[in-house]
Amino acid sequence: MERTIETVRTGEGGTRRVLGMPLFEYLAKDPHAASLFDRTMAGEADYRHRPAAEAYDFGQFKTVIDVGGGNGALMAEIRRLHPQPTGVIFDLPRAAAGAKQIIEINRLSDRCRFVGGDAFESVPDGADAYVFSNFLVAWRDDQAVIPLRKCREAVGAGGNVLLVEWVMPVGGEPWEHFRF
DSSP states (O other), rough: OOHHHHHHHHHHOHHHHHHSSOOOHHHHHHHHHHHHHHHHHHHTTIIIIIIHHSSSOOOOSEEEETTTTTTTTTHHHHHHHSSSEEEEEEEEGGGGGHHHHHHHHHTTTSSSSEEEEETTOOSSSSOSSSEEEEEEGGSSSSHHHHHHHHHHHHHHHOEEEEEOOOOOSSSSSSGGGOOO
């Protein structure tokens, strides 16, 4: 409880305090923890990825880049429902193996690829859609704006930056009311 109170009081994430480093730095150093994290994120397909891909017309875009796309589970859902755009899964290089496996399993290699990099330094340019899914919530506001600015610099004319986040009920409402 003390750690939770300290997080609320300071705004500093508990991961940094407990592990002594940001979560993603820790995952880069601990492959087992990274694998567990990736599997957990992929398990959200039915509850978050599929509804997002169903709710939005991703087919209107030529190129969709999933910034912080991890193992590519969201991109697989987008491409399953909207085969028109080229998909790019952009994440730290440690995510490459998992993303390439998802690309292969879903037979997406003809129009989907993984690109390694750090969104706090740059993002691939020229896409007409950049998607952040459960990415910005991991950072303080002053940090979260950095990848958003990188996307603004890179996005093509008339392009879009899209946010996919959880919608959580406030009380006992049925979950069906919170689907897209």
